[in-house]
Amino acid sequence: MTRKLKRYLLIAGIFAVAIGGSVMLSQMKPPPEKKESTNVDLLIDVMPLVAETVSFEVQSQGTVQPRTETVLSGEVAGAIVSISPKFIPGGVFGKDEVLMRIDPTNYLVAVDQARALLAQRQIEYDGALKLREQGYRAEAELASAKAALASARAELVRAQRNLERTYIRLPYAGMVRAKETDLGEYVNVGSRLGVTFATDYAEIRLPLTDADLAFVELPAATDAAGNTAGPTVTLSATQRGQERTWEGRIVRSEGVVDENTRVTYAVARIEDPYRMQANDNGVAPLPMGTFVAASIEGATVDRVVRVPRSALRGNGQLVIVDAENRLEIRNVTKLRADEEYAYLIGGVEPGERISLTVIENPINGMRVRTEDDPVEQRVASETNTETDTDTDTETEQAR
DSSP, X not given: OOHHHHHHHHHHHHHHHHHHHHHHHHHHSOOOOOOOOOOOOEEXXXXXXXEEEEEEEEEEEEEEEESOEEEEEOXXXXXXXXXXXXXXXXXXXXXXXXXXXXXXXXXXXHHHHHXXXXXXXXXXXXXXXXXXXXXXXXXXXXHHXXXXXXXXXXHHHHHHXXXXXXXXXXXXXEEEEEEOOOTTOEEOTTOEEEEEEEOSEEEEEEEEOHHHHTTOOOOOTTOTTOOSOOXXXXXXXXXXXXXXXXXXXXXXXXXXXXXXXXXXXXXXXXXXXXXXXXOOTXXXXXXXXXXXXXXXXXXXXXXXXXXXXXXXXXXXXXXXXOTTSBEEEEEOEEEEEOSSEEEEEESOOTTOEEEOSOOSSOOTTOBEEETTSHHHHHHHHHHHHHHHHXXXXXXXXXX
């Protein structure tokens, strides 16, 4: 036997011994223990349902606008000879306060002429009446003199009215929004002089959808004077980095549905927005043009079930957990919803439990576990006991 052949046989023997040893070791190893497979039910959070009496609030928004806004125009022609220092943007003026004066010279002359003409026509009428009584004048001549006297009186009234129109004033207390003329400027009849608005109260147009109208009792559109007390409204806006609120009231609705947005506008009113008459210094002024959020007092509904909005599935369903901890997917009737809650009036009963845990694929009859199950409570109790025991042991060892 050659040396090369002996080497091959030695290598083959080593492999054979190794394979035989591994087979013997594998046969000597005990078989693995068999464990029974158990299906663990899903652990979820549940919430019992309670019937409540809920007072709803309807949210809206709008811009503060003046009750009355006036575009001042010249009623007579002439040069501006005086302007009140209050006639500037933001200037506050009182009722019937003179804001500016148009040159009255020509109108004073017109008044004097009208008075002279009236005196002349009065003398002519008195003479015609005396002659008519004596039989020297016809009835037509007396009627002509009477008509001339009436015309002279009307001319005096017109001249006095034009003289009064040289004073620019308004029948309300308010504020100047814009000034469009100045001292020495000549204005014609109809020339724009400026823009003012009343400050006794402000109004806010609040858009409401058809769903919102079901929860708000609006005054009738025919009650334009605001005699019927509407729901209260809380207005809020940010001023100088702080959230401020004002109390108002809905006074009327505009009575039409906007063709473009399909909303109905309710009008809220707030008294004395600039706080010119109020003694409460804690309430900030509400300037015109402020964009405000509005919370309108709505209807109160009994026996409403409130659930977290996250628990409501997209197609209007809730996952109910029955007494045997089995799931039931049920359709519910939603009355209204806000950012946090959904309010239900049908499909559920007080005392039932719903799942607060989002289950990806819930199935009717699927069994689950809850924290208030006796088994879960016992496991939690044992876990707490073991933790306390370990803590006591560690404490004894430390001592």
